[in-house]
Amino acid sequence: MESHRKIIHIDMDAFYASVEQHDNPALKGKPVAVGGSKERGVVAAASYEARKFGVRSAMPSVTAYQKCPQIVFVKPRFERYKEVSNQIHEVFHTYTDLIEPLSLDEAYLDVTQNKKGISSATMIAKAIRADIKAKTGLTASAGISTNKFIAKIASDYNKPDGITLVGPEKTETFLEQLAIEKFFGVGKVTAKKMRSLGINNGMDLKAWSKDDLITNFGKSGGFYYEIVRGNDDRPVNPNRIRKSLGAENTFDYDLIELVDMKLALEPIAVTVMKRLEKANTFGKTLTLKVKFKDFSQITRSQSLTEEIRTLDQLVSLSFDLLEQINWEEFPSGVRLLGITCSNFEKREIVQLLKEGHQLTLDF
Known part of the structure; x- marks a missing residue:
């Protein structure tokens, strides 16, 4: 019988906002925006109650207020978020040491072999979610599959407070029926281009040859060809060291004036700082990327003697x-x-951890 890895992707639900609602019961059930204010700034995170009104992270606070006049703005408390994240990772380590953190609130876990000797990855995911809820009062969603790519998509499938299993026998159907925007690695601009070419879901994408995808999407085309077939051999790497963190945005229309470029840069900066804070990693070099309407691009960098932390x-x-x-x-x-x-x-x-022998999949 073919053996597979058992991978779980855990993703906390609206993490920053949920921590604020947990610590301040008066905020429970209310639309909450972390960051910004009624008058200025940018939303760093939004509760699910706020998202129902269309409020999203990186949105100008003024826009968030227009969409949801009853929204409550709270200042971010990154030290508190790190504290809660440490509690969550303590839970992870009671089951496995093969943990690859992606940020403060999400991580991959390889539970093929685990400390509890539990054969079912689904049972482990349920136990982890219950332990997190008991320890922090917060909910987490989980995706379970044979590789990282599908597990990450699955964790977002039944959010919030959901769990989704995509076993080997379900992989093909799951990916074929998935809307193209749901594929991890397919951004807003790429999805728009794909839809213009008649690629609306995984089945449409699978119909394209590798050469045609590369012709239309460059080297990313090869990636799309593999992932729609569920091919992802990347191991869960507990020793992964980040080299950079960033964000970018492609605009619906070309920016001409410097003032418009500055306005467009602020939400990008918010996203980058959010990712740095979540990863608890800060750099000394900042690089600005500019792509022009003819697709030519330039970069400009500046390095400091101290880390960029604000x-x-x-x-x-x-x-x-x-x-x-x-x-x-x-x-x-x-x-x-x-x-x-x-x-x-x-x-x-850290000392390299030995990956365990691949066991027969028993979900």
Whole structure:
């Protein structure tokens, strides 16, 4: 009988906002935005009650208030989020040491062999979710499958407080029926292009040859060809060291004025800072990426002697790099802006953990 890995992807539900609602019972059941204020700033995270009104992270606070006038803005408390994240990871380690954190609130776990000797990955996922709820008062969603890619998609399938199993016998059907936007790695712009080509779901994507996908989507086409077939051999890597963290945005129309570019950069900076805080990793180098309407692109970087740890620093440095560009040398019209932080402090690599023998799948 073929053997498979058992991978669980755990993703906390609206983590920042849920922590705030848990710590302040007066916020329970109310639409909550972490970050920003009624007058200015950008939303860093939104509760599910706020999301029902269309409020999303990286949205200007003024827009969030317009969509949901009863929304409650609270200041982020990253130290508290890190504290809760540590409690969650303590739960993970009672089941396995093969844990690959993606951020403060999500991680991959390989439970093929586990400390509890439980043969069912589904039972482990249920137990982990129950332990997290008992320890933190928060809910988590889980995806279970034979590889990381499908497990991550599955964890988002029944959010919030859901659990989804995609075993080997269900993989093909699950991916074929999945809307193209749900595929991890297919962004908003790519999804729009795919739909214009008649690719609306996994079955449509699977009908395309590898060569045709590469012709239309570059090297990413090869990735799309593999993932729609459920092919992902990446192991859960507890020793993964980040080299950079960033975010970018492609605009629906070209930006011409510097003031518009600055306005567009602020929510990107918020997203980057959110990811840095979630990963508890900070860099000394900031890189600004600019792509023009003819698809040519440039980057500009600046390195500091100290780590970039605040949103104000991130925004200020991004604006400085933007202002240093001699715009007369480049085509008029910017279609994409991006910010990346790198040059992280070297971390001591923990002792390598031996991956266990692959057992027969028993979900």
